[in-house]
Amino acid sequence: MLKINNLYKSFQVGTEKYEVLKGITMKVEEGEFVGVMGASGSGKTTLLNCISAYIPIDSGEILLGETDISKLNNEDLAEIRNRDLGFVFQDFMLLDGLTIRENIMLPRIISERVDVSMEEMADSLCEIFEISHIKNKYPAEISGGEKQRTAVARALINNPKIILADEPTGNLDSKSSRAVIKSFIEAKNSLGATILMVTHDSLAASHCDRVVILKDGLVWDIKERKNEERRIFQKELLDSIQLLSEEG
Numbered sequence: 001m002l003k004i005n006n007l008y009k010s011f012q013v014g015t016e017k018y019e020v021l022k023g024i025t026m027k028v029e030e031g032e033f034v035g036v037m038g039a040s041g042s043g044k045t046t047l048l049n050c051i052s053a054y055i056p057i058d059s060g061e062i063l064l065g066e067t068d069i070s071k072l073n074n075e076d077l078a079e080i081r082n083r084d085l086g087f088v089f090q091d092f093m094l095l096d097g098l099t100i101r102e103n104i105m106l107p108r109i110i111s112e113r114v115d116v117s118m119e120e121m122a123d124s125l126c127e128i129f130e131i132s133h134i135k136n137k138y139p140a141e142i143s144g145g146e147k148q149r150t151a152v153a154r155a156l157i158n159n160p161k162i163i164l165a166d167e168p169t170g171n172l173d174s175k176s177s178r179a180v181i182k183s184f185i186e187a188k189n190s191l192g193a194t195i196l197m198v199t200h201d202s203l204a205a206s207h208c209d210r211v212v213i214l215k216d217g218l219v220w221d222i223k224e225r226k227n228e229e230r231r232i233f234q235k236e237l238l239d240s241i242q243l244l245s246e247e248g
């Protein structure tokens with residue numbers, strides 16, 4: 001589904017060049033829920049921005065299916081972003097002037113795929129994510145957790161190949177975080193969604209099938225959740241992060 005091969009990315013600031021991603025190789029299979037963890041500044045958001053094609057890369061490949069999205073022109077990129085990628089950001093990015101239902105339908109409207117199935121899909125996503133009762137409200141009238149569940153529903157309306165989520169629980173209390181993670185699991189189990197999520201939250205990451213741990217722009221470790229209990233996987237992740245910080 002998504003394959004990243006030997007990805008390099010640097011930023012030029014004045015005369016200084018900062019190497020941020022130094023040869024990342026990783027993959028996300030269809031239907032997988034994959035997490036990315038690592039210390040602040042290790043390159044997690046930069047990695048997600050490269051995959052979203054928001055920033056150009058220095059070298060390497062980002063294969064979405066058969067297509068290397070790092071080699072596309074702007075027009076093709078815009079189409080891939082609309083059609084194949086779903087986004088969930090830390091600060092929700094809902095439009096205040098639209099209702100919850102309208103916000104969910106927005107990507108379909110932007111990609112000019114407005115038809116009856118769009119409304120049916122929006123209503124069914126509202127049901128799956130338990131936001132039917134608030135679908136005619138506006139973002140200012142709902143809670144943080146409800147906003148984020150709306151954002152997950154919006155990310156799914158175009159039936160994307162992959163959902164990219166950057167710290168989706170970052171601004172939420174633990175109850176709302178649990179509800180958001182539940183919505184990702186629901187998206188994976190009921191809709192077969194493929195999800196790549198950057199997170200600092202070991203509880204959120206412990207629900208992933210696999211967690212890629214970055215250090216200084218490189219893959220430092222990959223933890224697979226086999227059939228073990230979630231709590232045991234969370235402990236493994238915490239131990240790995242602890243070891244990473246002790247290494248300095």
Ligand SMILES: Nc1ncnc2c1ncn2[C@@H]1O[C@H](COP(=O)(O)OP(=O)(O)OP(=O)(O)O)[C@@H](O)[C@H]1O
Pocket residue numbers: 011012013018020038039040041042043044045046047
């Ligand atoms: N546009 C930019 N110009 C220059 N440097 C940048 C730019 N964006 C990111 N960086 C640098 O790249 C490094 C990685 O940043 P990034 O945001 O990817 O880290 P992160 O792992 O997501 O961190 P955090 O967990 O704090 O969000 C940091 O040192 C950051 O200062």
